[in-house]
Amino acid sequence: MRGLTLSTFLTTLGDGLFATVSVLFFTRVVGLRMVDVGLGLTLASLAGLVAAVPVGHLSDRHGARRVLLVLTAAAGPAVLGYLAVRSFVPFVVVACVVGIVQRGCRTVLPALIAVIASADERVVARAHQQVVSNIGIALGAGAAGIALYLNTRTAYEALVVGAGLAYAGSAVVLNRIPVRLPPPVPAERPRMWTALRDLRYLRFTGLNAVLSLNGGLMEIALPLWLVTCTRAPAWLFSALIVMNTLLVVLFQVRISSRGSDVERGAWGRASRRAGFLLGGACLLYGTAGWGNALVAAGVLVLAMVAHTGGEMYQVAGEWGLSFQLAPERATGQYQGVLAMGRGATNVVAPVALIAVVKGGQLGWVVLAAVFLVAGLAMPVATRSSAGEGLREGTGAVAEPVR
Template sequence: MTNRPGRLLALAQLANSIGDGAYYVTSALYFTQVAHLAPARVGLGLTLAWGFGSLVGVPLGRLADRRGPRGTAVLLALATAAAIATFLLVSGFVAFVVTASLYAAAQSGLAAARQALLAALVPAEERTGLLARLQSTLNGGLAMGAALGGGALSVGTAAAYRGVLALDALCFLVCALLLLRLPAVKVMTAGAAAGDGRRTAVLGDRPYALLALLNAVLLLRLPLLSLALPLWITERTGAPAWLASGLFVLNTLAVTLFQVRTARAVTGLGSALKVLRRSGLVMLASCAVFALSTGRSAWPAAVIMVVGAALQVVAEMQQSAGSWQLSFGLAPADRMGEYQGFFGTGVTVARTLGPLVVTTLLLGWGASGWLALGLLMVLAAYAMGPVARRAAAGRPMPRPAAEPVPVPVN
């Protein structure tokens, strides 16, 4: 049963990531040039929207636990498509913030519901490997979508940008249809049967909440490729500006090709913590290499940046594999959606605060900022060990996967 759900989850991931890739490279120009919003207002609106998305991730994850992850995931994929389509009608700041908040909320909830759905359909020992394959699929889809978005950028017309939004909405409709083909499941658990009434159990689970916080620190790497490195290259080195896009391609291809292989080393709590510690050290080495590019001329700076980016993507793949294992293995089976929704807020926190943190450290402090960021990553990675062991003390690891109970569909 695992093979078919895995294929459908991968196809759904591919569908929406193609749309996302096209959206990511064109949305800023659409909002500023077509919707006529000031860049500062776009930035403020997106910060408010993702802040809202981080708040509703847990409630939407609980909805997946109570109503079923498949149906919740389908509805949230449709809500994402509707929000993207609504962007075509946005003409003012308030409408933009409302629509962007709907988009961020649907995306955050969809991520939690899909994780809960995967946990219900896939045995525990296979989850990290499947997540690695999904991550590879995600990166491949983003690359394809970015290429399509690049075509729209080369055309540069309002119609081309609107076409990208329409494509993204269509991709999420396809995602919803693929998720609908998955078997409906009902995970029978003691907590659910008892109706214990806890509203936010994950907030009372202090070790797990602290793990999510530490993971958010490690996710501060997210703005590096899209924001920090392009600015660093143009302002602090003599390397050509197009190198930033080359580093993005390097990252995408590496994750597509090697994420599955990296995840094979993670089989339980101990191996996850070992890989996370290693990721912190590799990230420190990456930051130290990036710091060496300060003031260098074109080709020396380019070579240094490529080496730093290669180390960074190795650390990224290791961190992803280790955090997946902890986020699933330490979450109660009956509250998987709620816990995954909370753990996933690390992404929205990194997207919201990360740009400010990394630009302040790197562009404000220069080479010493790179070293400070690397040391912060090492501290967070090593701190996850004692916290994870405390969280696991009352939960056997590895946790056997609960067999999904098919729900008859008339």
Template sequence: MIKSLVPPPGPARTLALAQLISRTGDGAYYVTAALFFTQVVGLSAARLGLGLTIAWTVALVLGVPLGHVTDRRGARGTAAFFFLCAAAAVGSYLVVRSFPLFVLAASLYAVGQRSGSAAQQALLAGVVPKEQLTKVRAFLQASYNAGLSVGAALGGIVLLFDTREAYLAAFALNACGFAVASLVLMRAPAVAPTPAAPKDEKGRSVFQDRPYVAVSLLNLVLVLHVPLIDVALPLWIVGHTEAPKWVLSVMFVLNTLAVVVFQVRVARGVTDLTSAARYVVRGGLLLGAGCVVFAFSGSGGSAWSAVLLLIAAAGVQTVGEMAQMAGTWEISFGLAPDGRHGQYQAFFGSGLTVAEIVGPLALTGLLVYWGAPGWILLGALFAAAGFAMVPVVKWGERRLAATTGAAGAPVAAEQQPAMD
């Protein structure tokens, strides 16, 4: 397991360490935040949800413009700055006691966390050779999950004490985590900023890169597995199956540990855009198959049969998640022009933000209220998005070749078979 967390010495190890530190604090925050703001601060559940929706919407709107700032100012300094903003936001929770100030602090946190992560991806693209990006990104994902797991365990201790001081200690840990991660990032090599483009030059914005926009939209569908696990699945288990509630913890632990241990191994098979597209197809099919098994878990059998089906479905989806992530990492980096990874990674990452904003409501309606047919439809959407990635990636290769003048390599890649 340790080998799955520790990349080779150099910039990759620095980035993984920053990821581990920042996400440990985030893990404690995620477990404790809702109870703190509702039970200690006194916000209603509706106000808490509204405030978080506003915050993540602000982060979504500002994502690409701040990604452009990352390109122009340099990825290392902006990543460190955004993480410091997140640290300041979480630190302010120690004194925030009103709804307007909560919305302001939550917005700063969302912007700092999301823009910092996008800048970190741009820094990764600038300090790691292209052929190693997906492998290193897998190490970072393993560090991400390990940090969240440790943080969640610490958050569980906070919930055990269930005091105001314990909650504040969790927030202080998160603030310190972002601050320390910011200092760690400054140890990475600097990436030269991208000079301003001439005013008459076309195609400089990610919004004008139609293949990349299409890839990002398909990825938005695929990352619906995140709010699926966080929101819709718990409601499905409670309302439609005979399984006990503790099965949720088992599924979460298995998912987290599997990603920590196996994500780097899974990513080894992704070597170029063609293999990346194949992995996304496999990921989409596995995510879809998991949905079908979830549908059968509510068929009215015994509690133990429901538990076995739920765990089996979660296992299938975890493998699909790892394949999908490994493929889309390569695609998100491979189709982005050099010097513009800040805005491109910000735009690509905005798909997860949209999924977290829209997904809970959409998936709750689809799965909790429609039932098994909703699971089948969601599975079909996952599979369709995976298959659609193959022609869209080829489209993106052609556009990138045309804009960079390197037509040889992408054309050769298009002639390879899309599936094994």
């Protein structure tokens, strides 16, 4: 697991190096218009979304480690391809390749964890990877700040090269990871779209997609609300992000380790807890619009504590249920469906969350209700029923609903 942790760190370091300045690179170095950059990145996200299930299916058929190694090795050359881009069409092609590779890596990583770790260790192992990912992205973003300060073509191109080298290093480490032999391949392999016929997993994916709006809430709604609708100082947003990162690093593993009792629905309860905390955070964010600078700042700090708690319980519930509800022989495919759900959230989030901010306090109340309903519905929606999805706790596939 240490090797996989180092590989994850290097991959996310590369993500942080380039993602932080990607838009500036595309506009100032490549010379694209902002609208072209937005369209190209949207197409790239959609390409990654569509490829998630097929990539997961490949990992089930050919081994998660092998597929992840191929994708990670391809990530370096794919990102370096941006150095040769000078117009819109090549940019879209390279961006789509990068989107497919990066989304594929995020899809296959949990499937590899399922191979390396035992059933009761997977969520904690996933939490460790998440903490390391946060550290890698933060360090990469910090290093990218040097390029932002220099603001030269050479500095931006150096970040692209640095990201490519980080991905190459991740592939080298991944290639050296010893992995236990997977269980014998069943006589009848699952079809590629089996997960899309599992109604229980689809319900889980949909509700989890709603709860995962908390990521966009932090990136889109919170800064807009803080700057335009509260009297808190603008710099407080950076302090809140740092606080969120520190809380995740300190407590994510501890929270994720509390739900090992899957037979009593611990992961569903974690999602329910996430709904309560995220709903409470939304109400606090809305309340911050009424106070003076000091009061607003204090309320926003409390809101971020609740928000971060909701985030940690949400991902813990997501990881636990995604492993618990998926059959062992189709983990990659099911993770692909989950990735599609999260990707759809990323597409919808900007419009939905800007509408929340424009709606003022009422918008925050509505969003709080959405989180609360999604959290309350999760334990019920993921409960097994006759003839549907998986048999509880067995990892075996029941007859899918048609």
